[in-house]
Amino acid sequence: xxxxxxxxxDLFSPLQLGATQLKNRIVMAPLTRCRADDNNVPTDMxxxxxxxxxxxxxxxxxxxxxxxxGAGYPNTPGIYNQQQVNAWRQITDSVxxxxxxxxxxxxxxxxxxxxGIQPNDEPSLAPSxxxxxxxxxxPRALENSEISDIIDEYKHAAENALxxxxxxxxxxxxxxYLIDQFLRDGSNKRxxxxxxxxxxxxxxxxxxxxxxxxxxxSDRVGIRLSPINKFNSxxxxxxxxxxxxxxxxxxxxxxxxxxxxxxxxxxxxFAESSSTFKPSSLRDLYQGTYMANLGYSKESANHAIKTGTxxxxxxxxxxxxxxxxxxxxxxxxxxxxxxxETRYGGTEKGYIDYPLLG
Numbered sequence: 567x568x569x570x571x572x573x574x575x576d577l578f579s580p581l582q583l584g585a586t587q588l589k590n591r592i593v594m595a596p597l598t599r600c601r602a603d604d605n606n607v608p609t610d611m612x613x614x615x616x617x618x619x620x621x622x623x624x625x626x627x628x629x630x631x632x633x634x635x636g637a638g639y640p641n642t643p644g645i646y647n648q649q650q651v652n653a654w655r656q657i658t659d660s661v662x663x664x665x666x667x668x669x670x671x672x673x674x675x676x677x678x679x680x681x682g683i684q685p686n687d688e689p690s691l692a693p694s695x696x697x698x699x700x701x702x703x704x705p706r707a708l709e710n711s712e713i714s715d716i717i718d719e720y721k722h723a724a725e726n727a728l729x730x731x732x733x734x735x736x737x738x739x740x741x742x743y744l745i746d747q748f749l750r751d752g753s754n755k756r757x758x759x760x761x762x763x764x765x766x767x768x769x770x771x772x773x774x775x776x777x778x779x780x781x782x783x784s785d786r787v788g789i790r791l792s793p794i795n796k797f798n799s800x801x802x803x804x805x806x807x808x809x810x811x812x813x814x815x816x817x818x819x820x821x822x823x824x825x826x827x828x829x830x831x832x833x834x835x836f837a838e839s840s841s842t843f844k845p846s847s848l849r850d851l852y853q854g855t856y857m858a859n860l861g862y863s864k865e866s867a868n869h870a871i872k873t874g875t876x877x878x879x880x881x882x883x884x885x886x887x888x889x890x891x892x893x894x895x896x897x898x899x900x901x902x903x904x905x906x907e908t909r910y911g912g913t914e915k916g917y918i919d920y921p922l923l924g
Contacts, residue, residue: 576868577895581623581877583855584785584822586667586733588623588878591871592892595859595880596626596671596736596790600911602643606631608653612643614918616657618889620666626736626788626825626880629673629743632723633716634685636744638675641911645670645723651730658731669734669788670727672720672778676744677705677753678798691716693747693754693761693770698799713760713770716744721777734786737774740827742798745771746791749808752801764811772815784820788857792827793845806843813851823855823878824848831860849875864895890922899923 573579581588599615602608619625631637631644644650654670661668677692681703684690691712692705708716720737727735739745747753748770754761760769771789779787793802793809802808816824828845849856858867858876867879885891886909887902894901908916 575871577864577871577879578892579871581855583624583878584734585783586624586786586822588667589665590623590892591878592623592867592895593857593878593880594619594622594625594885594891595882596628596738597882597886598628598639598642598910599886599917600639600641601917602641604641605649606634606637606642606644607649608643608657610656611914611918612653613657613660615889616668617660617664618918618922619885619891620661620664620668621890621892622666622885623878623892624733625661625666625668627668627670629671629675629738630723631673631675633674633719635688635691636674636719637683638679638690638743639910640683645672645726645730646719651726654727654730654732658733662731667733669736669786670730670732671736671738671790672723672727673738674716674719674744676747678702678742692744693756696753696755698742698753700799707756710758710760717770717773717777720774721781724778724781728781734788734822735778735782736788736790736825737771737778738790739771740790740792740825741795741831742792742800745774746798746800749812750800750802750805751808752799752803764808767808768812768815771812775819775821779819779821785822787821788823788825789816789821790825790827790859791845792831793848794843795827795830797831809845809848810851813848817851817853821854823857824852825857825859825880828858828860846875886916887920889918889920893923897923 578590679690689706695707697704793805855877857878859880870876887904905916
């Protein structure tokens with residue numbers, strides 16, 4: 567073998583991801599499943615679910631709220647009290663016992679909260695008092711002091727994730743939740759230091775990253791963005807310019823990775839071809855590890871890694887119904903199909919009962 571020739575990489579090539587050595591480049595994407603208990607504490611069923619999927623190079627947990635106010639849906643887990651920390655510790659220990667790695671996704675939904683979810687039925691909070699379409703509550707615009715309080719909650723949640731034994735955390739800045747609401751001008755009409763210019767609209771995100779990386783170190787913190795995703799009534803007048811600016815600010819931080827949702831979720835026509843701006847083009851601006859997401863198959867993911875357009879690829883729906891997805895990819899085995907009726911909420915059915923190979 568000629569040592570001067572580059573080694574061809576694929577989904578099964580190992581990768582040093584910051585402080586974490588991954589055995590493959592197949593990532594389990596964060597997936598809301600609504601199966602925590604009524605107090606937002608993970609259960610043993612959740613432990614089995616993640617343990618089953620520990621052959622992924624990296625697991626990113628479902629969105630996990632940083633405070634009671636950060637919740638938007640029933641039975642989603644939190645990371646703001648000791649009972650939740652203890653429950654997550656059982657999960658991380660189980661994943662590590664199987665040789666896996668797991669990051670916690672830090673989540674605040676902002677305005678996207680249903681009636682009855684917020685403490686004392688108070689209004690949800692957002693950059694501006696603009697309601698998302700659908701059955702959501704009318705939000706209240708955040709005061710500056712409240713923004714500082716939420717940043718402190720991100721820090722506390724990051725500390726709790728560290729105590730719970732995670733390998734790192736991902737800051738959820740995508741899909742129309744609080745940080746994304748600050749970034750995009752369809753939901754942010756502020757005229758203070760958190761609104762208007764790209765620098766101002768990015769300020770909240772960068773402050774959150776500052777406190778989270780202070781807890782973890784930058785090489786164990788990832789971030790997720792979704793520049794053209796319209797989910798949760800999101801829009802921006804110039805997403806290419808906005809997110810180009812954001813990515814340029816991220817590069818010097820030397821984060822573990824940038825996790826990019828490359829199109830529109832919950833849409834059969836998810837491909838980014840529906841927009842003249844391609845989020846994947848931001849990969850050229852980002853000088854760091856790039857994780858691609860949305861609609862990838864084994865073949866397209868391998869192509870992305872071989873051509874260097876991504877170092878990692880995350881899979882969502884395929885991991886719901888195929889807990890042993892890496893093994894199925896390795897052996898070119900048929901894939902299970904996801905039961906859409908059991909995707910959100912429920913029991914073990916459609917959660918931990920999908921068949922494994924053999």
